[in-house]
Amino acid sequence: MRVDGKLYLNCKGLGHVPGINVGDHFYSRCEMMAVGLHSHWLAGIDYLGAAFKKAMPSRTFPVASSIVLSGCYEDDVDNAMDVVYTGQGGNDLLGKKHQIADQVMEKGNLALKNSMDQDLPVRLIRGNKTKKSYTGKVYTYDGLYKVKKYWAEKGKSGFTVYKFLLRRMEGQSVLTTDQVHFVSGNIPSQPSELRGLACADLSNGKERIPVPASNVVDKVPFAPNFRYLASNEVDKNLPDPIPAKGCNCKGGCYDVKKCSCAALNGKKFPYVSLNGGRLVEAVDVVYECGPQCGCGPSCHNRVTQRGIQYRLEVFKTASKGWAVRSWDTIPAGAPVCEYTGVLMRTADADDLFNNEYLFELDCLQTIAGIGGRQRRCLEENDIKISGTLKDAPEQPEYCIDAGTCGNVSRFINHSCEPNLFVQCVLNEHHDLSRARVWLCAADTIPPLQELCYDYGYALDSVVKDGQIKVLPCYCGAHTCRKRLH
Numbered sequence: 138m139r140v141d142g143k144l145y146l147n148c149k150g151l152g153h154v155p156g157i158n159v160g161d162h163f164y165s166r167c168e169m170m171a172v173g174l175h176s177h178w179l180a181g182i183d184y185l186g187a188a189f190k191k192a193m194p195s196r197t198f199p200v201a202s203s204i205v206l207s208g209c210y211e212d213d214v215d216n217a218m219d220v221v222y223t224g225q226g227g228n229d230l231l232g233k234k235h236q237i238a239d240q241v242m243e244k245g246n247l248a249l250k251n252s253m254d255q256d257l258p259v260r261l262i263r264g265n266k267t268k269k270s271y272t273g274k275v276y277t278y279d280g281l282y283k284v285k286k287y288w289a290e291k292g293k294s295g296f297t298v299y300k301f302l303l304r305r306m307e308g309q310s311v312l313t314t315d316q317v318h319f320v321s322g323n324i325p326s327q328p329s330e331l332r333g334l335a336c337a338d339l340s341n342g343k344e345r346i347p348v349p350a351s352n353v354v355d356k357v358p359f360a361p362n363f364r365y366l367a368s369n370e371v372d373k374n375l376p377d378p379i380p381a382k383g384c385n386c387k388g389g390c391y392d393v394k395k396c397s398c399a400a401l402n403g404k405k406f407p408y409v410s411l412n413g414g415r416l417v418e419a420v421d422v423v424y425e426c427g428p429q430c431g432c433g434p435s436c437h438n439r440v441t442q443r444g445i446q447y448r449l450e451v452f453k454t455a456s457k458g459w460a461v462r463s464w465d466t467i468p469a470g471a472p473v474c475e476y477t478g479v480l481m482r483t484a485d486a487d488d489l490f491n492n493e494y495l496f497e498l499d500c501l502q503t504i505a506g507i508g509g510r511q512r513r514c515l516e517e518n519d520i521k522i523s524g525t526l527k528d529a530p531e532q533p534e535y536c537i538d539a540g541t542c543g544n545v546s547r548f549i550n551h552s553c554e555p556n557l558f559v560q561c562v563l564n565e566h567h568d569l570s571r572a573r574v575w576l577c578a579a580d581t582i583p584p585l586q587e588l589c590y591d592y593g594y595a596l597d598s599v600v601k602d603g604q605i606k607v608l609p610c611y612c613g614a615h616t617c618r619k620r621l622h
């Protein structure tokens with residue numbers, strides 16, 4: 138079955154060969170052989186052997202053609218776009234799936250090494266456990282990957298194993314991991330179960346839920362000089378904003394006609410109470426109830442004030458540095474985390490050119506349509522420009538600098554096809570130029586999918602002394618713009 142360019146295959150057991158039927162929804166492992174995706178019954182690595190030398194004399198054989206990642210090896214790590222694949226041999230595949238002998242650099246292992254040396258792509262097929270199939274397994278063809286490096290190490294059972302780091306090639310259909318929960322069986326229940334644990338809680342207890350970090354890609358320690366801020370620190374040179382008046386509701390806000398905060402939100406409440414609070418839709422700015430409101434802390438119009446509600450993990454990627462994912466499914470519209478750091482005047486920020494963690498607060502400019510980084514919601518002709526907006530400065534006056542301190546959000550990478558969007562939120566005051574920045578789920582996000590938002594830079598927009606800063610994008614999306622800025 139093809140869904141969004143992905144081929145779904147179903148393992149119906151090795152003895153059953155119904156033949157290839159293009160209209161059929163599922164394929165068995167032997168059908169995988171028949172359609173030429175993978176031609177070994179049991180081995181995870183399929184390769185072209187020495188017999189191919191005659192046809193392609195310039196190539197070094199064996200060369201890998203496909204690998205199946207099906208949870209048979211205890212040392213495999215699957216980060217969707219990056220995979221650490223355990224080589225073949227020495228595994229008790231039909232028993233407890235433990236290593237029982239050292240691996241050797243031959244056959245499939247040598248084929249993967251040769252593929253790396255010759256820069257050749259390898260097909261990646263994932264075996265996914267599912268209760269929906271009577272065999273308990275579904276296979277997906279997840280595109281082409283390249284072997285980036287390999288090494289030998291002592292595996293979990295104490296025997297030498299070869300490890301191959303593979304990275305998904307760019308320019309392919311987006312890996313729609315929301316269709317297949319290939320990693321669902323591997324979600325840790327607590328940080329101590331995490332492979333490559335680099336830090337048990339980078340928030341040092343400042344978040345209600347610990348935020349661990351893991352690294353299975355290299356030996357670089359987790360950002361040692363980093364100071365965690367659960368909420369923004371305000372630069373001492375900034376004047377206090379005028380506090381918002383607040384509504385007169387009692388015990389909660391329910392009546393849109395009477396609640397003055399609902400009035401600011403266009404006579405409606407921005408959140409539905411489901412799953413701890415989800416935005417009904419993305420808007421230019423959300424007016425939450427604040428300290429001066431009569432409704433109290435349990436009011437459903439205070440969702441972001443409850444902090445992070447999902448189990449987030451910082452993990453190392455092969456090409457983008459650190460990144461963030463969730464262990465929980467995040468429902469569409471849910472606020473995930475605030476971008477925190479030091480709130481300061483953009484003019485006072487150090488080295489705008491090189492600071493990779495600066496978030497310019499362009500809410501005002503975006504609403505006024507005068508060059509915010511991205512238009513977030515309303516169409517041009519929906520904008521009702523008030524006096525304040527007409528006078529808005531062309532450039533954002535304030536920014537959040539998360540260079541040396543901030544929270545988990547500073548590790549969230551850019552994607553040209555993001556699963557998060559930027560949502561400005563106000564509660565204590567109503568100064569649009571200093572709105573809080575929340576990252577919210579653009580869609581239902583399955584566990585362990587990398588969280589990303591669109592940084593929204595225009596190309597060639599980062600310039601210093603006439604020099605344009607160019608940063609290549611490795612988001613891997615089909616529609617990738619190839620550059621962050």
Ligand SMILES: C[S@@+](CC[C@H](N)C(=O)[O-])C[C@H]1O[C@@H](n2cnc3c(N)ncnc32)[C@H](O)[C@@H]1O
Nearest residue numbers: 457458459493494547548549550551610611612
């Ligand atoms: C706000 S930081 C994100 C966290 C960062 N990866 C880290 O290790 O701390 C932004 C920087 O991450 C990297 N980055 C983010 N998204 C990227 C992407 N799609 N492709 C390549 N690099 C990316 C770039 O170096 C960028 O300047």
